[in-house]
Amino acid sequence: xxxxxxxxxxxxxxxxxxxxxxxxxxxxxxxxxxxxxxxxxxxxxxxxxxxxxxxxxxxxxxxxxxxxxxxxxxxxxxxxxxxxxxxxxxxxxxxxxxxxxxxxxxxxxxxxxxxxxxxxxxxxxxxxxxxxxxxxxxxxxxxxxxxxxxxxxxxxxxxxxxxxxxxxxxxxxxxxxxxxxxxxxxxxxxxxxxxxxxxxxxxxxxxxxxxxxxxxxxxxxxxxxxxxxxxxxxxxxxxxxxxxxxxxxxxxxxxxxxxxxxxxxxxxxxxxxxxxxxxxxxxxxxxxxxxxxxxxxxxxxxxxxxxxxxxxxxxxxxxxxxxxxxxxxxxxxxxxxxxxxxxxxxxxxxxxxxxxxxxxxxxxxxxxxxxxxxxxxxxxxxxxxxxxxxxxxxxxxxxxxxxxxxxxxxxxxxxxxxxxxxxxxxxxx
Amino acid sequence: xxxxxxxxxxxxxxxxxxxxxxxxxxxxxxxxxxxxxxxxxxxxxxxxxxxxxxxxxxxxxxxxxxxxxxxxxxxxxxxxxxxxxxxxxxxxxxxxxxxxxxxxxxxxxxxxxxxxxxxxxxxxxxxxxxxxxxxxxxxxxxxxxxxxxxxxxxxxxxxxxxxxxxxxxxxxxxxxxxxxxxxxxxxxxxxxxxxxxxxxxxxxxxxxxxxxxxxxxxxxxxxxxxxxxxxxxxxxxxxxxxxxxxxxxxxxxxxxxxxxxxxxxxxxxxxxxxxxxxxxxxxxxxxxxxxxxxxxxxxxxxxxxxxxxxxxxxxxxxxxxxxxxxxxxxxxxxxxxxxxxxxxxxxxxxxxxxxxxxxxxxxxxxxxxxxxxxxxxxxxxxxxxxxxxxxxxxxxxxxxxxxxxxxxxxxxxxxxx
Numbered sequence: 001x002x003x004x005x006x007x008x009x010x011x012x013x014x015x016x017x018x019x020x021x022x023x024x025x026x027x028x029x030x031x032x033x034x035x036x037x038x039x040x041x042x043x044x045x046x047x048x049x050x051x052x053x054x055x056x057x058x059x060x061x062x063x064x065x066x067x068x069x070x071x072x073x074x075x076x077x078x079x080x081x082x083x084x085x086x087x088x089x090x091x092x093x094x095x096x097x098x099x100x101x102x103x104x105x106x107x108x109x110x111x112x113x114x115x116x117x118x119x120x121x122x123x124x125x126x127x128x129x130x131x132x133x134x135x136x137x138x139x140x141x142x143x144x145x146x147x148x149x150x151x152x153x154x155x156x157x158x159x160x161x162x163x164x165x166x167x168x169x170x171x172x173x174x175x176x177x178x179x180x181x182x183x184x185x186x187x188x189x190x191x192x193x194x195x196x197x198x199x200x201x202x203x204x205x206x207x208x209x210x211x212x213x214x215x216x217x218x219x220x221x222x223x224x225x226x227x228x229x230x231x232x233x234x235x236x237x238x239x240x241x242x243x244x245x246x247x248x249x250x251x252x253x254x255x256x257x258x259x260x261x262x263x264x265x266x267x268x269x270x271x272x273x274x275x276x277x278x279x280x281x282x283x284x285x286x287x288x289x290x291x292x293x294x295x296x297x298x299x300x301x302x303x304x305x306x307x308x309x310x311x312x313x314x315x316x317x318x319x320x321x322x323x324x325x326x327x328x329x330x331x332x333x334x335x336x337x338x339x340x341x342x343x344x345x346x347x348x349x350x351x352x353x354x355x356x357x358x359x360x361x362x363x364x365x366x367x368x369x370x371x372x373x374x375x376x377x378x379x380x381x382x383x384x385x386x387x388x389x390x391x392x393x394x395x396x397x398x399x400x401x402x403x404x405x406x407x408x409x410x411x412x413x414x415x416x417x418x419x420x421x422x423x424x425x426x427x428x429x
Numbered sequence: 430x431x432x433x434x435x436x437x438x439x440x441x442x443x444x445x446x447x448x449x450x451x452x453x454x455x456x457x458x459x460x461x462x463x464x465x466x467x468x469x470x471x472x473x474x475x476x477x478x479x480x481x482x483x484x485x486x487x488x489x490x491x492x493x494x495x496x497x498x499x500x501x502x503x504x505x506x507x508x509x510x511x512x513x514x515x516x517x518x519x520x521x522x523x524x525x526x527x528x529x530x531x532x533x534x535x536x537x538x539x540x541x542x543x544x545x546x547x548x549x550x551x552x553x554x555x556x557x558x559x560x561x562x563x564x565x566x567x568x569x570x571x572x573x574x575x576x577x578x579x580x581x582x583x584x585x586x587x588x589x590x591x592x593x594x595x596x597x598x599x600x601x602x603x604x605x606x607x608x609x610x611x612x613x614x615x616x617x618x619x620x621x622x623x624x625x626x627x628x629x630x631x632x633x634x635x636x637x638x639x640x641x642x643x644x645x646x647x648x649x650x651x652x653x654x655x656x657x658x659x660x661x662x663x664x665x666x667x668x669x670x671x672x673x674x675x676x677x678x679x680x681x682x683x684x685x686x687x688x689x690x691x692x693x694x695x696x697x698x699x700x701x702x703x704x705x706x707x708x709x710x711x712x713x714x715x716x717x718x719x720x721x722x723x724x725x726x727x728x729x730x731x732x733x734x735x736x737x738x739x740x741x742x743x744x745x746x747x748x749x750x751x752x753x754x755x756x757x758x759x760x761x762x763x764x765x766x767x768x769x770x771x772x773x774x775x776x777x778x779x780x781x782x783x784x785x786x787x788x789x790x791x792x793x794x795x796x797x798x799x800x801x802x803x804x805x806x807x808x809x810x811x812x813x814x815x816x817x818x819x820x821x822x823x824x825x826x827x828x829x830x831x832x833x834x835x836x837x838x839x840x841x842x843x844x845x846x
Contacts, residue, residue: 040553041553041554042553042557043553043554043557044553044554044555044556044557044558045556045557045561046557046561048557067703068703069703069704069705100701101698101715101718101719104697104699105699109595111529111574111595117551120541120544120545120551121551122635123534123537123538123541123542124541124542124545124549124551126534127538127542130538130539130542131535131538132534132535132538133455134454134455134456134534134631135455135456135457136457137534137631138456138457138459138460138631138634138635139457139459141631141632141635142459142460142635142638142639145635145639147639147640150635150636150639150640151636151639151640151704153529153636154529154597155529155574155595155596156595156596156597156599156833156835156837157704157835159596159837160699160704160833160835160836160837161704163699163700163701163837164700164701164702164703164704166701167701168699168701169698169699169700169701169711169712169715170697170698170699170715171696171697171698171699171719172596172697172698172699172712172837172838173594173596173603173607173697174594174595174596175592175593175594175595176527176573176574176575176593176595177575177578177591177592177593178573178575184592188592188607188610191610191611191614192610195610195613195614197610197695197696197697197719197723212553212556216556216561216564216568216569217568217569218569219561220561220564220565220566220567220568220569221566221567221569221570222566278522278590278591278592278616279519279588279589279590279591280522280523280578280579280582280587280588280589280590280591281582281588282518282582282583282585282586282587282588283583284583285490285567285570285576285579285580285583286567286570293588294588297519297588301616414575415570415573415575415579416570416573416575416576416578416579416582417579417582417583417591418575418579418591
């Protein structure tokens with residue numbers, strides 16, 4: 001019999017709440033975390049709104065903040081959510097009886113924020129007649145750029161910090177599959193525990209792309225909403241008037257634990273991770289496959305891995321980015337993978353409230369699935385006023401829905417045709 | 430250092446050197462000119478005729494790291510007899526190591542320059558209205574680490590599991606481990622794994638120097654990369670791709686595929702220390718022990734011919750790695766230890782793939798490749814370093830170690846066929 005994997009701790013920091021409870025409350029209230037960008041001067045950018053985390057202070061999570069070097073937003077969110085999840089699971093860096101070589105970390109993390117002002121200053125310092133001279137660029141960069149900001153750009157850095165915080169000496173992985181990264185991390189971490197490579201893995205993701213280069217990149221791909229005059233209604237998954245996604249930021253961390261290990265130490269169990277699918281569209285770097293080929297295969301793979309029938313699924317937390325293509329193709333994929341049952345399953349996109357956390361999105365959404373399972377409440381899709389023609393499922397518009405959730409699915413799809421689905425189930429021995 | 434198998438085998442046997450003064454762009458006196466650079470790389474030469482047109486059209490969307498990976502995936506697929514298909518597309522996946530891909534500076538220069546006002550002040554306002562428009566629309570996607578895998582998947586129709594590991598210099602070792610798990614569980618029949626990275630970039634120079642990793646070598650650039658040597662003072666920036674076709678044995682046998690070797694054990698671990706504290710090597714101890722256990726081997730097993738260490742030439746990392754090897758192999762301190770970074774420099778996320786292939790090819794030819802430029806080992810390392818010249822291999826199994834500056838470690842054990 002294969003080793004079963006349960007979730008024994010959760011932690012998250014999102015644009016609508018700086019911990020699990022406040023985020024969960026805000027989700028039930030249908031709150032929006034979207035507003036004007038304040039992290040830098042975006043007043044003339046084609047998109048100047050985002051879902052930022054305001055007033056974040058790592059001191060509220062760690063009591064030894066002064067002992068850490070300067071940290072990026074990716075790292076502070078990761079440490080906060082990681083610590084929260086460890087506390088929640090009743091674990092710390094010194095908990096006796098934990099084999100540290102079998103306690104791992106697996107994160108989906110974006111590249112750290114590129115240090116825009118210093119980068120631009122360095123480029124400018126090295127330009128003559130419109131050309132960058134690399135010898136000047138390097139020479140000046142060594143004085144202009146900031147050591148810690150550069151160090152933090154390595155996507156494996158938050159993973160290293162979290163391992164240090166948790167004294168996790170076991171398997172240590174960082175992956176980056178665009179918007180699917182943290183779901184992918186959770187899925188592969190589960191496979192490591194199933195195989196016996198670890199007993200506990202802190203998994204999830206962290207990301208902030210709310211910086212000039214991040215916004216620029218997505219603007220150029222015409223992926224972002226430009227509803228600048230009405231930020232709270234800008235993220236409107238599945239709605240006829242949707243015009244792109246809203247960047248969010250934050251982190252989500254789950255403590256994945258082998259079932260017997262969790263039972264032996266009397267850990268509280270939020271739910272069981274039972275299914276994982278990962279596929280590639282193998283189609284285009286910019287667009288999803290036009291018939292949802294990869295997404296359908298991914299959902300089916302996760303369902304097969306979970307050993308359930310599609311009819312057992314009670315709730316789907318959609319990728320639901322609020323872009324024209326995603327919401328259409330995802331709807332199509334759900335219908336293909338679930339058949340008639342697709343019309344009976346409530347589906348919602350919590351990105352309508354917190355925007356798109358990119359590499360951190362999937363982990364936060366998996367946690368939302370666990371809370372839906374725990375409390376029997378499914379969060380709504382807000383701003384869904386008139387579903388577009390090709391979006392004809394039950395998206396829980398406006399208000400949360402009560403109902404038993406035994407099995408929940410979380411979808412994540414990324415640029416380049418990366419698809420991941422996770423399936424979580426209420427725990428029964 | 431080499432392109433293709435035959436060239437690589439000769440280079441490894443003869444201890445040829447791939448390090449030299451940089452030709453890609455001028456660098457200031459403040460940093461070393463020594464790099465491990467791939468010269469005259471022509472990606473289209475590696476692609477099968479049927480895909481050439483599509484590939485050439487996509488090249489403008491591919492940063493150099495991506496070009497290296499896609500080209501070597503083509504070579505590997507051809508070598509495996511799979512370049513024209515032969516596997517159910519839903520049963521072939523990709524798990525690659527990739528690094529931070531730095532943006533081409535010139536691509537952003539017009540926008541940045543436009544945004545500088547007369548008083549040398551950067552105007553966000555101008556960037557927002559005019560600067561952004563001067564960047565090409567696809568810019569972001571050219572530099573996403575998962576694009577190595579995505580371009581390969583599109584070109585060769587690989588619809589199976591797809592992941593990209595971004596854990597610095599340990600990336601491809603970890604990716605190979607994950608591909609191994611995926612195949613064992615039969616989530617796929619074939620996995621394209623390994624990794625690619627190019628550190629030959631002005632930003633890589635700045636980062637490596639600021640973080641304190643770049644070599645301070647002032648002698649002849651050819652001699653700058655010095656694993657375990659007393660004169661080592663840091664790494665040499667390199668670039669490379671090492672792509673493996675990993676396949677379930679039953680699947681490979683059914684199609685009578687040529688088999689180079691078998692991955693038999695994987696392990697990963699971490700120092701779990703603050704990044705401001707020195708590397709301990711504890712993560713590597715866990716990684717090696719886990720991989721040995723996974724392979725069902727003890728450290729004393731005579732089939733283990735050698736350890737291909739990370740051996741990056743950063744004194745603190747080399748010392749930590751040596752200490753980990755000493756701890757696990759305490760009853761067998763005469764085990765040969767090598768590192769090919771003296772010849773290649775640091776290929777970042779490309780390391781693990783290239784180094785596994787190097788050891789595998791060498792051992793099939795009956796030799797262990799040498800460390801070059803380790804003229805006088807750091808005293809007290811306590812390792813049996815293969816220095817200067819290749820030695821005959823005893824045993825058909827070897828360990829590949831890779832470690833990040835944070836002590837995140839991977840170990841892959843492979844047995845040659």
